[in-house]
Amino acid sequence: MCGIAGLFSKSSSFEQRLGDHLADMLIQMADRGPDSAGVAFYRNPAPAGSSKLTLFSPDEGYDWDLVAGELSGAFGGSNGPEIRASHAVIVVQTDADDAGRWVLDNHPELRLMSAGQAIEIYKEKGDPREFVERFGLRELSATHALGHTRMATESIVTTEHSHPFSTGLDLCLVHNGSLCNHNRLREELRREGITIQTDNDSEVAAAYLTWKMREGASLTEALESALDDLDGFFTFAVGTADGFAVLRDPIACKPAVMSESDDWVAMASEYRAIAVLPGAEEARVWEPDPGQVYIWEKEKV
Amino acid sequence: MGTAEQTVEVVDLTETTIRELNQRLHDAADGGPQNWRITHPNGVHAIGAGINAPLEIDIDGHVGYYCAGMNKEANIRIHGSAGVGLAENIMSGTVIVDGDTSQSAAATGRGGLLVVRGNAAARCGISMKGVNIVVEGNVGHLSAFMAQKGALVVCGDAGEALGDSIYETHIYVRGSVAELGADCIEKDFKEFHTAELTGLLAEAGVDADPADFKRYGTARKLYNFNIDNADAY
DSSP, X not given: OOEEEEEEESSHHHHHTHHHHHHHHHHXXXXXXXXXXXXXXXXXXOOTTOEEXXXXXXXXXXXXXXXXXXXXXHXXXXXXXXXXXXXXXXXXXXXXXXXXXXXXXXXXTXXXXXXXXXXXXXXXXXXXXXXXXXXXXXXXXXXXXXXXXXXXXXXXXXXXXXXXXXXXXXXXXXXXXXXXXXXXXXHHHHHTTOOOOSSOXXXXXXXXXXXXXXXXXXXXXXXXXXXXXXXXXXXXXXXXXXXXXXXXXXXXXXXXXXXXXXXXXXXESSGGGTTTSTTGGGSEEEOOOTTOOEEEEOOOO | OOTXXXXXXXXXXXXXOHXXXXXXXXXXXXXXOOEEEEXXXXXXXXXXXXXXXXXXXXXXXXXXXXXXXXXBSOEEEEXXXXXXXXXXXXXXXXXXXXXXXXXXXXXXXXXXXXXXXXXXXXXXXXXXXXXXXEESSOBOTTTTTTOOEEEEEESSOBOSSBTTTOXXXXXXXXXXXXXXXXXXXXXXXXXXXXXXXXXXXXXXXXXXOGGGOEEEEEOOOSGGXXXXXXXXX
């Protein structure tokens, strides 16, 4: 069992309070996943030509200013670090691939949680309620966000094995369920040049989508082919720079509820995580059909 | 019934814990309020599970998992949608949900009636053993899986593997069936079935013509129906 929460803002005023509302949703899902918690927030996009990294260090006293300074030296100017507990966000004046590679080459003690224009991933082992407070999630504005509470079945409980998993720029995935064919698929994806950092089954699903989209598939196409290629149980929520998508496997053992009001679109493992949102009692509520891709994206201007 | 008995006991689940509410509902079997209104259910699990008295209960909003589980005698109306396992193992009484219900509604139910005004998701009536179920909308895949007794009425469409490995339950579907499960076949209406369907539609308050439905049931071809296998037990 795990818990999932996803929230997409339909109004700019709701964006300002999105972190507060996602925190409430995550706490409702704490019973479903007391081992660890994580979120992906899409917010404050880096300016064109720049990119945003989220980095993790288990060392509480880590010298983030040093890394940010080195990144400025290498690429000419950086913003940050914006430190949240064990994580730091740094905006770098280069593309996300180069910046990410530089960090992995020069600071192997760090873990790259996410890279892209808007994505920020924070995750940590331990109780989701403590996670929400420790990372100050309530103060964060965002256009949309995903959250996950984990009850581990397929791999060890560490920060690195927590969700969301990001294996591509501005792309992340959270998963409730378990996959059976992840070992072989992981090897195949690595041969295709996709970076996979752990032995976790859900990270393979994220990597699979990254690979499919690199080969030219749209997110919808990538998710539809996941129905054929991923063997196991899943409810996925996938975050992109523009929105999020939801997919359940055709057997649909794992729960999902969706809801939409004038201000937001939400998905969660259970309705109680949606009930805490303003206007939930009047919102439309439905269960997503198995094997069906649902996508919300902000209108591109 | 005197006026005192018609007083409605209102319980707000944002102020009362689910354990306290359920304890009071269980205690009502020995006397006390018979009419209840539960407000702000907010998806809480196990609301009204294990009631053993002819209570009249209205729930204003969406409920979580296992609402009205094991219900005996009570009439429970949910003015919203329901999560997984609504009326699981219902023994008697009536459960009516105005909205949709998630999977495994009335699973293993032994008696009583479940009415779903919206859609029921996968596994509706799985292993049902005597409960009657009327769904005004659609049911998802694997509904009435290994169903043993009772009737499932679907006014909309049914998903894949309907009635897989079914025993003696009667299934009536007005719309399309995506796929019949193993050993489930279309069958003729006999006088009994028309009367049963007419009665269930009336009891559920559904305006539908029994003549528009098709009936499905067991072909009795699976291993356990073959008398030659009786010695194996």
